[in-house]
Amino acid sequence: MPPIEIDARVIANARLSSEYSVLSLAAPEVGARTEPGQFVMVKPAGVTDPLLRRPFSIFEVLRDAQGAITGVSILNKRAGRSTRRLYELEVGDVVSCLGPLGQPFRPVSSPTRAWLVAGGVGLAPFATLAEALAKSQTDTTLFYGARTGEELFYLDFFERLGATLVLTTENGARGTKGRVTLPLEAALQALGAGDTAMVYACGPEPMLAAVAKLAARYQQPSQVSVERVMGCGLGGCYSCVVPVKRRDDLSSEAPGAKEEHANLVRSCISGPVFDGAELVWD
16 A cells, blocks of 8 residues: 555653653554555654654554544654754644554464564564464564663563563673574574574664674574665655665666666665565675
8 A cells, every 4th residue: 555644643652761751642544554564654733844854664553442543643753853952842742753664574374483583663563463473373472672661662562472581781781692693593593494483673783784694694584674764755856775685676776777886776665574595685
C-alpha cells in the first residue's frame, strides 16, 4: 500500500529516561498499513527549524481494549534539535507524519529460529517483529545491548511475547559486560548441525557489519535494518544511498550511477531492511 500523510495528535509521550521517550501518535491509518521494520517520517507540525522530517522506525502498532488499531509509536532518543522537540511534545500536540515507508522484515517461522540483535535505540523495529513472530509461535531470542542497565527498555514487553532475553551492557551493570555480538557469536557457535537461525539486526552500522559478518561466517542468513540520514523518505533526494553487491533495480540508483556507482541504492525505498550478505560493509 502507498504511504499516507496525516497530522497526528500526540496521545502519549512516555519519558523512559532523560534521553529516551516513546511518542504515541493517533494515526490508525498508518498503523493499519504497517509491517514490521517499516518507518515513518515525522516532525512537529508547524515547525520550520529543522525544516525536514526525520525517519523513525515504527515501534508499536497501538490498539484499544477491543483490539482496534488506534495509532503508532516511535522510540525517540534526544540527541539533536529534531529529537529534542519530539521529546518535549505533550498530549494534544500535532505531529506531521508520513508513512508507513520502506521495505519490511521478512518474518520466519519454525523450525527456523529468530534472533533479534538490537543495539541501543536499534530496539525500535523489533516490537512489531516480535509480535509477528509470537503469532506464528516462532522460537525468538532478543540479544539486546546498551551502555547501561538503565537503557535497557521494554524487557517485560518482549518477555510477555515469549522471547528469550540475552542482555549486555558496556559497564557490566546488567547482563554480560561487553558488546552484544559476544553472546551472539557464542550462540552461533552452539547451533547444531542442520539448525537455522535468521539473524535480524538494527543498531549502529559497525554493529550491523559485525552481525552480518558473523552470520555469514556461521552460514546463517541475516536481515539488517540500516540507519541513514533521510531527507524525504520517498527516494527523491538520494541522501540515504547504501552500497550493495548487486543491483536488482536500476531505478533505485542515483543519477549517473550506472557508470560509476551502479551498486548504490536508496535505503528509503530499497530498504531500510536488507539481506545482510547483500550490503558492502568495507
